[in-house]
Amino acid sequence: MPHALLLAPWFPPCPGGAERYAYRLYEQAVRNGWTITVATDGHTRSLREAVPALEEGVYRLTRYKEQLSDNRRVTWRSMQFSVLDELHGLLDGLRPIDLVHANSIETAVLGRIVADHHDVPLVVTIHEHAPQTETFGRGRLRLAFHRLAPDAVIAPSSFYYERARAQGVPLDRVHLIPHGVEVPPVVPARPSTGHGPAWGLPEDTWVAVSVGRIYRPKGTLELIRAAAIARRRAPQLRVVIVGPDGPSEYARAAREEARRLNLGEVVRFAGPRRPEEMPAVLWQADAIVAPSLAEGFGLAVAEGMGLGKPVVATAVGGLADLVADGVNGEVVTPGDPESLADALTRLATDPERCARLGAAARRSVLRRHHVATMVAETTALYASLVMTARQSPATVSTLSHNGP
Template sequence: MRLRGWLYTRATRRRRMMEAGSSDISVAIVSSVVGKSPREVTYSFVFDEAYRLVQRGVNVHVVRAAVEESSSSYGINFHGIRRRVDAEAFVELLKNLPLYSPFALLRNPLMLYWENLYALNISNVVENLRIDLIHAHFAYPEGFSGLIAKRRTKKPLVVTLHGYDILVEPSVKYGIRLSKRYDALVREVLVNADAVIVASRAVFEEAVKLRGRKSGTYLVHNGVDIKRFNPNLNGSLIRKRLGIENKFVVFSARHHRPVYGLEYLIKAAALVVKLRSDVVFVIGGEGPLRTYHEKLVEMLNLENNVIFTGRIPRDEMPHYYAASDAVVVPSLQEAWSLVVTEAMASGKPVVGTRVGGIVDQIIDGYNGFLVPPRDPKAIAEKILWLIDNPDEAKRMGMNGRRLAEEKFDIEKRIEKIIGIYKELVG
């Protein structure tokens, strides 16, 4: 089975290289828990990127942080950690201690060991398979382990930043850099990475500040599959399943965590329902605050107007957008927000907060509205406007679709990433 997967990978890679005209580049993508199929939700954006790199002829090896045998799936080669207890990793840790700042050393010794264990296995994959470069998603832990591997293998290191690893929101304790110990590690990674990829202007500015230079910092907008997310899908099955056929549907798919501001959406729902009882708020996702949000709904007497779906399977997400009339993203901080991009590609108007990468996607009054964070009244006002102006709401949705086609197609992102690879490997 493994041989067949290897042969498939090799044959399809050669064919796609000829079709796409791509160079024979090999990359070790460092992503600790990314799934092995398009159906898995965890770090799905990494899988989508890796899969499309393979289609363009890049030889992709993903190094995960699990004890597992090497395997192949969808043309991607997956590698794990050989064993949890590895004497060589202890040797690597001792050798690499001078690389750590004093702050970074004031942590659980097991974390120091794990970073070097992961780095050792990344290095082994790179050296044994003669891989051209290392591409880590997130500055920590993947980027730091990738940096250790870079120093051992002498291969270029690319780091993609995703938000939690660089942006902070102290009010809800969001961001790893709130700890000086991890802030030191993130700075070390960014200063020494050969290329840093960011999705939004907010992250670009912060990355440049930490790196001390613009060179090697690339603003490459995130993208989605604009064929998969499109305005022509039928959402009637989702509406029928949820019993909301004749309602105005407001959709939001967020983890139930403080930084995503769902309580402000629920409070906005209470204001909307006072004026329009024919509105339903569908909230997808799981997280530690779900129970609190459910109790908030009960307290505000919104049981008939708010539906919590729990985790939504990836293959159903496009149909949830199709079933909605508007999408709301009430985040307190957000490096990008693929929910906004997916909603735009689906032809839906979006109400989003004026934070992070959301402002790179929503043009206020054109494809949606920007509102201040933590402002239920502002959210409610924009939702009511969309309800009262259906033709304008539809026009906004189509404007968003055009923007997605022009700027946020994932295939365009992949082209730019391959261009960065080529620069680094010559």
């Protein structure tokens, strides 16, 4: 059975779309004839705490920190390469790898070194939706997409595909493989008392759930202001925000705005949830709302759609792949609380529209975003790259070094 090394900076139980993507490949690739070994940071709690049977093949690296704190070593060299020593020891104890798959920009650097050492193809999936805004962002993008010369770039949405093409990745090296989610065969019916009691809210409450870190790209402030408008038109409407605070003062400002607008009974900050809790969280919603100002894919939106939930979302980034206005959800203008309030009101006051859009949402995810399809297409790409590498005497990528 061919063997891939998947390099992931974080891995479940750490939450996030990139982390769930890595986990789904790790868990299900064996069904398509591949074994995946995961190397990830060990300074997070082990997956064993949540699901004991799922730790095999996941290696959580920790010894690199010893090098960083060793004053006898050149610190800057350790910053760059300390993980490589631990990776080398790990791979020495495993059967040979046939391919390296890097799940971020920083692991793409490690991945290129490991792939070149073993003369195997390098695949990268860059989930960061706005690396150009980081320090030396333009350089980071050119490094990942051009200088490291990946043999294949997997784009989980059209947003990522277009970005890779704009960075000069040749057409035959960028592959649109939509991010996939689990879709249950049967979705339980809505409780007769509604979803409100699950959140400590009154019976017959209509609940819109928003999932994601509370920071500006998620549009949380716009959602709070929309709730203030919509509650006057649909008194039964409540908004539940599920996710951790972001790395700024934005979350505090969002809570202050909810208090200023007297939304204590309308907007509920429910905090973060573990990945294994997310199916229940999303099922306990009448609709999923994603007022994002920027979004690479929209994992919670896709998962909610798979549960038959209608969606209110902005047409930004990967959300445009998921939601079609009036077909499987409501598309609203980014940054416009009034537009968002109108859409929430339409759904909260029209159960038949909710049911119709929700059923269509489930069908669209089954057709385009099922996890089995994602894994099958990804492992087929792996196989093609390995076959090409074995047939060619030169396995190191020949991508031109002249980029944008």
